[in-house]
Amino acid sequence: MTLSQVVQLFLADCKWQNLAAGTCRHYVMSLKRLTDELGDRPFDAITVAEIKAILAKLKAERKWQDATLNHSIVAVKRLYNWAYQEELLDTNPMARLKKVACASRLPEPLTPAQMKTLIETATAPRDQALILLALDTGLRVGELSRLTYEDVNLAAGTIMVHLGKGRKDRVVPMSPPARKALARWLARLPDDAPTLWPGERGPLSPDGMFAVIRTLGTAAGIPRLHPHRLRHSFAHGYLQGGGTLAGLQRILGHTTAAMTQRYAHVAALDVVEIHAAVSPVGRLFGKGGRR
Numbered sequence: 118m119t120l121s122q123v124v125q126l127f128l129a130d131c132k133w134q135n136l137a138a139g140t141c142r143h144y145v146m147s148l149k150r151l152t153d154e155l156g157d158r159p160f161d162a163i164t165v166a167e168i169k170a171i172l173a174k175l176k177a178e179r180k181w182q183d184a185t186l187n188h189s190i191v192a193v194k195r196l197y198n199w200a201y202q203e204e205l206l207d208t209n210p211m212a213r214l215k216k217v218a219c220a221s222r223l224p225e226p227l228t229p230a231q232m233k234t235l236i237e238t239a240t241a242p243r244d245q246a247l248i249l250l251a252l253d254t255g256l257r258v259g260e261l262s263r264l265t266y267e268d269v270n271l272a273a274g275t276i277m278v279h280l281g282k283g284r285k286d287r288v289v290p291m292s293p294p295a296r297k298a299l300a301r302w303l304a305r306l307p308d309d310a311p312t313l314w315p316g317e318r319g320p321l322s323p324d325g326m327f328a329v330i331r332t333l334g335t336a337a338g339i340p341r342l343h344p345h346r347l348r349h350s351f352a353h354g355y356l357q358g359g360g361t362l363a364g365l366q367r368i369l370g371h372t373t374a375a376m377t378q379r380y381a382h383v384a385a386l387d388v389v390e391i392h393a394a395v396s397p398v399g400r401l402f403g404k405g406g407r408r
Contacts, residue, residue, distance in 0.1 A: 118205060123160045124148045127199050139259050139323065147192035150175060160200070165210050168193060183219030190216050224346040226353035227252075231339055238337040246295075246302035247314065247326070248333065250276075251344065253295035255351035255369050258323045258344035264313045271300050278370065287370050352380040 128148070131141050154171045155163060172193075176186050197211035227235070232252060239245040251261060260278050268277045274296050276289045291299070299313075306313070314321040321329065327344055334342025348369070355365050366377040 118160050119157045120155055120160050120163065121152050121157045123200055123205060124152060124196065126203075127196050130199065137259065139257075143188065144192050144195065147189045148196060150189070151193065161206055163210075165213050168211065168214060183217050187216040187219065190214060224343075224349045226350040227339070227346065231337070232350065235333060235337040235339060235342075239333050242298075242302045242305060243314065244329065244333060246298045247329065248347070249295040249298045250291070251330070251347040252351055252354075253292050254289045255348045255355070256289065257348065257370075258326050260370075261344070262312065262314060262321055262323045262326050266303065266306065266308060266310060266313065269299065269303065269313070271296055271303070285370065285372075287367065289368055349380070356380060 128141070128145060131144060151168075151171065154175070155167070172186060172189055175181065175189070194211050194214055197206070197209050200206050201209035236245065236248055236252075239248045247261070250256070254276065256276075256278065263279065264276065268279065270277070274291045274293070276291060278287050278289055302313070306315075312320040314326065316325050323344075330342055330344055330347065334340065352365060352369065355368070356362075362374065362377050362381060365380065366374055369377060371377045
């Protein structure tokens with residue numbers, strides 16, 4: 118079988134497995150780059166050395182960060198793991214393909230002043246509801262784009278997020294300001310609206326939402342703003358305000374505590390103050406901590 122034939126079978130199986138839409142899009146883009154570079158060659162004739170050379174070439178040409186390179190490596194390894202399990206290969210040569218070491222970097226959170234400016238810039242009811250909800254809940258852009266009228270419980274101040282990453286539903290709380298902004302926007306929507314976010318050409322897709330947020334960020338003096346930075350800003354503010362990692366994990370929809378732990382460094386500057394406030398020994402002997 119050729120590379121393109123195996124890729125098409127793999128992508129069809131991803132849809133059959135009901136993988137997240139964002140994951141499927143990532144595989145499509147990563148594997149298309151691979152087929153564009155390699156051509157439609159016999160699948161079992163491709164070597165690890167060729168894959169490494171192509172990925173190195175793409176990294177240099179497109180100025181990829183190491184994390185971006187690793188995303189493509191994951192897609193390649195997933196393709197070959199699947200092909201080996203389906204007995205399309207006798208061996209899995211990409212088992213030897215390893216991700217490159219790179220520092221785990223999170224986006225810089227917005228400052229309170231930047232948040233305020235961004236919210237004030239989003240004057241349209243839809244945009245203000247979108248920005249406040251993103252900053253207040255930390256939802257992923259795909260989760261935001263899929264929200265419907267039925268997912269919102271204004272009385273309880275919660276949102277039901279269906280089949281987020283990890284394919285699990287969860288309930289996410291809203292603050293009163295976000296709830297009020299969302300209520301104002303919902304009052305303008307017909308009850309049968311397919312999503313909460315109609316656009317000029319139909320419901321906003323994740324890419325369309327990305328463009329809206331980028332445009333609002335530019336107008337607010339925050340260049341290259343993206344949805345994940347809003348999610349990170351929520352996590353930063355939640356922990357700074359005294360929220361727990363366990364609570365943050367539930368709200369963000371992380372499947373493991375290790376994923377949430379990445380955000381712990383955002384409160385590192387406050388660790389002395391937090392320790393002084395909650396230390397059992399400090400509270401036992403008073404603020405001075407002396408016996």
